[in-house]
Amino acid sequence: MKLVVVLMLAALPLYCYAGSGCQLLEDLVGKTLDSSVSTDDYREVLKDYINTPLDELAVNELKECFLSQSNETLANFGVMMESIYNSYLCKLF
Secondary structure: OHHHHHHHHHHHHHHOEOOEOOHHHHHHHHHHHOOOOOHHHHHHHOHHHOOOHHHHHHHHHHHHHHHOOOHHHHHHHHHHHHHHHOOHHHHOO
């Protein structure tokens, strides 16, 4: 499950423009990595995209997965996302 979440978040920038170019995505990644954002607040951010109880469960599990990580892991994930945004493959879009 965790691998699927990481791959999903890693693949999303490929649909946006270079430097991410997708402010919604950057805000979402920022809130995902912010340990001060609660699951309820995170769900509120994504309320427009939650259509079913299963979607809500997935959002809750995603945020809980990131809340259980250390600050070092969260920082490393942020570095990975920046590397993806700045990669030559992403700049093609």
